[in-house]
Amino acid sequence: MKALIAMSGGVDSSVAACLMKEAGYDCIGVTMKLFHNEDIGLNRGHTCCSLDDVEDARSVAYNLHIPYYVFNFSDRFREDVIEPFISDYQNGRTPNPCINCNRYLKFEKLFHRAKELSCEYVVTGHYARIEYDENTQRYLLKKAVDTAKDQSYMLYAMTQEQLQHTQFPLGSLTKPEVRAIAERHSFVNAQKHDSQDICFVPDGNYAAFIEQYTGTACPPGQFTATDGTVLGPHKGIIHYTIGQHRKLGINLPEAMYVCRICPDTNNVVLGRQTDLFSRELVADNFNWIAGSAPQEPVRCKAKIRYRQQEQWATAAPLDDSRVHLLFDEPQRAITPGQAAVLYDGDIVLGGGTIV
Secondary structure, three states, X not given: OEEEEEOOOOHHHHHHHHHHHHOXXXXXXXXXXXXXXXXXXXXXXXXOOOHHHHHHHHHHHHHHOOXXXXXXXXXHHHHHHHHHHHHHHHOOOOOOHHHHHHHHHHHHHHHHHHHHOOOOEEEOOOOEEEEEEXXXXXXXXXXXXXXXXXXXXXXXXXXXXXXXXXXXXXXXXXXXXXXXXXXXXXXXXXXOOOOOOOOOOOOOOHHHHHXXXXXXXXXXXXXXXXXXXXXXXXXXXXXXXXXXXXXXXXXXXXXXXXXXEEOOOOEEXXXXXXXXXXXXXXXXXXXXXXXXXXXXXXXXXXXXXXXOOXXXXXXXXOOOOOEEEEEEEEEEOOOOOOEEEEEEOOEEEEXXXXX
C-alpha cells in the first residue's frame, strides 16, 4: 500500500517516514510549502517553510530511498489559516492557527492530494493514536503514550474518513525513542530542536505581524474597569488576550488582568484575578469524532487550552454545531478563539471553538 508522508524537515515526521518504510509501505515524502517568507516580513527564517527545513526533509527522503516532492499550498494556507488568524485578533479573539492548519491543510488539502496519487494513507509525525472500535464500528482518536508530547488536542476536527486513512506512527513512542531511531539512521535532523512558535510568526510578536501583513496599524482605545471606569489608554486590541496582566503599559494601583476584549467599543476590560473565573462556555463549529452528537448531556473531561490539564465537566449539545460546557469547578481565563476539547479517558470525544 502507498502512504503519503508529510515531512516538515523535523525529526518527528522523518522518523514517521522511516517507520512506515520499515513496515513495508510504498512511501512518498512531501513538504507543504505554506507561505513565502517575504510575505510574512522575513528574508529567511527557521520556520517550517525555510530552505533549511526543505533540505533536511529531502536529505531524509534520500536516506530512505523514497521519492520526495514539495507541494505549494500557500494560497490555501493564506485563506484558511493566516487570514482567519488576523481576523480573530482584530475581533477580540485569541486563535490557535495550528488547529486550522491540521483541519484544512494536512487532513483536507493533503488528504485530497493523497487520493489523487492513489495513496491509502496520509502519515504525519503527530503524537496521537488511532484505533478502530469493533463494538461501535467507529475510529477512535486517542492520546499519545508520551503524555508530555500528546497532540490529540490539535486534532479534534478529524472526521471518521480521515481517521480511517491516516496513520500516526509515533503515537506509541516517547520523544527520546524517536530521537534514538533518527540517530540510528544517521538522519541530519536527529537532534534538531522542536519548533515552539507559530510557523508564520517565528518571533512570537503577533501584533507586529498583523500590522505588517495588513499594512495598517490597530487603532488605540481605552482600558476600562468592570464598572466602566476609564483606566487609561491601550495600544490596540490585537496586543491583548484574556488573562494577560503583563505589558499593559499603564500604572495601576493593584494587579489587574484582561477580562474582556470589546471590538465594538474598542475597549479592553480589566479586572481582578477573581473576575477571570467562570464555570461555563459555549463552543461552536463543534466536531464529534464519532460523526454525530450524543442525544443527552455527556460527563467528560475537557481542556480549554493546549497545555491545560483536563477538568471534569458536563457537555450538552445545543444544536448541530454548538455545545454548552459546564465545568464542576470554575476555570481561569476561558478565552474566545481557543479550542474546547472533550475527553473520555484517553479518547478524544470532539472539540470546537470557544465563542
